[in-house]
Amino acid sequence: MATCTFSSKPFLPSLHFSKRPLASISPFSRRISVSASATTATWTPAPLSLVSPATSDSSVFHVVVDLSSSPSLSTSYSAPGQYLQLKISGSESKPAFMAIASPPTVEGRFEFLVKRVPGSTAELVCGLKEGDLVELGPVMGKGFPIERIEGPEAVDTVFIFATGTGISAIRSLIESDFPTNKKADVRLYYGARNLQIMAYQDQFETWESSGVTVVPVLSQPDNSWIGETGYVQNAFLRTKPALNPSSTGVVLCGHKQMAEEITSALVADGVPKDKILMNF
Template sequence: MLLRSAPRRLHLLRPHHLRLLSAAALASAAPTPAPVPPQAPTEWAEAPLAAVRPATADASLYHVSLDLSAHGDLLASHAAAGQFLPFRLPAAPYPIFLAIASPPPSPGSSAAAFDFLVKRLPGTPSARLCDLRPGDLVQVGASVVGRGFEVARIADARDVLVFATGSGIRRGSMIGKPKELKLYLSSQDQTVNGQASENVFSRMKDILNPSSVGAILCGHKQMTEEITRILVADGLSKDRILTNF
C-alpha cells in the first residue's frame, strides 16, 4: 500500500509462480454501499443465513454465509469477482451492498451459498447483520450487481500486483498459466491521501516490465484513484489496471 506517511504494517507477499487471481480472489469487505452505489434493486428475495460468526479475535470482522439453495437464478447471476449483493435489513434506512467473497459457481458446481466478510460497525446496518443468527431470514437483491473485475483483460500478465486496504482480500484460487503475484496490503485504519511518499512500483522497475504487468485494486475509491495515478505515471497502461466499479 502506498501512503503519505510510512505505513505501520505493509506486507509484500511473493509466492513463487502463483497463478492469476481468479473470480474468488478479491472481495471488498466494506459494509457500506459500493464506491459508485448502484440503484437499489426493484426486486428482492428472502433467504436464510447459513452462518454468522466472528472472523477475528476482536469480532471487528464477521464471516456471513447466505443459504441460496432455493435461489438458483440468484446464484447463477454471480459471474465475476468483485460483484455485490444488496441487503435490506429490518429498520435500516438504506440497503447495503456487500461484495461477494466466494467464487462464482462453476458449471456443475454444488455450491449453494454466498460468503461475505463484513466489518461490524456499531450503529450501522452491517452491525445488525452481524447480530443475526443462522436461520434468520434476510432480504437480498434478486440478482447481484456490479461488473466485478474483468480478469480477462490481464490474462496475459506475467506479474500481477494486487493493492488492498483493510480486509479487501478475502481468499483466492488460481487460474491460467503460472504467474507471479505480489500483494500490497495495508492495515484497516490506514487511508491514502494526497501524494504517496514512496513508489513501490518504481522501485521494482528493474524486475517488472509494464508491458507484462497487470494490477488489481481492491478498496475504496480514493485509494484506487491514487494508486492508478501512480501506476500510470510509471508506465502501466490504464487498461491493465482493474477495479470493480
C-alpha cells in the first residue's frame, strides 16, 4: 500500500493514490485488499470541510473530512499511522486507501494528504469542494508500534524517514502524544523531488519547536538549493551521526527501497530490528 494516501510504489508508508497495484504499497496493499475489501466495509458518509492545494504545484492536496456527525468513527482512530478506505458518494470509482494525516488527539475530523494521480480516485477527490460527500470505511491497522521505543524500551535517539506523501502518517506521529521533546535527538529526513512538491513546509518550524530536527532532502532541486540532495537513504548514510544502537529507534514511511536500505544499514550497525517501526 503505499505515499499515506496509498500508492503504487512498493510500500505503505508512501500512502498516495495510484492506478498501479496498491507503498509506497505493493505487498501491503495486496494483504489489506484481501483482509478488508470494499465489499465488506461499513461506510460512513461525511462532508468535506476543506479541499486545497498542499504544494505549490498543486500535485498534492489537503483534504479534511468533517466527522462532527460521526463521533464513533472519529474516536476509533487511536494510533498514528492508521488508515482507511475512502470513496466518493454516488461515484463508481474504486475506494482508495489513505493514511490519516491528523493526529488521534484531534477530534471531529480526519485530515488526509492526497496525491492527484490522473485517472484515479485521488484525482476525483482533489476535484471536490467543501460540502461534497465522501464515504469512509472503518479505521484500519495498528499504526506505528511506538510502545517498542517508549516506556521500559525507551530510546534516546529516533531517526524518522519519510518520502512523498508518506509524510502524512509521519505528521500524525509528530503531532500526537509522541514525546519528541523527551528525546536527546529526533531527526526527520523527508525526501521529495523538489520544494514545489514538498508538503507541510509551513509546519517545519512547529515541528522543530517540538524537538524534531527536520532535514529536507531533494532529489532534483534547483540551483538555489543548498540543503541535502539525492535520495533520503543516501543523504542519511552520508551524514549519519555516531549512534548507540541499543538506544536508537527508527520510524519509516515511504518507498520500499528507502525502507529496505535504511533498515539494512541500521541493523548492520546493531540497531535491534524490533525498534525499526513501520505502520503495517
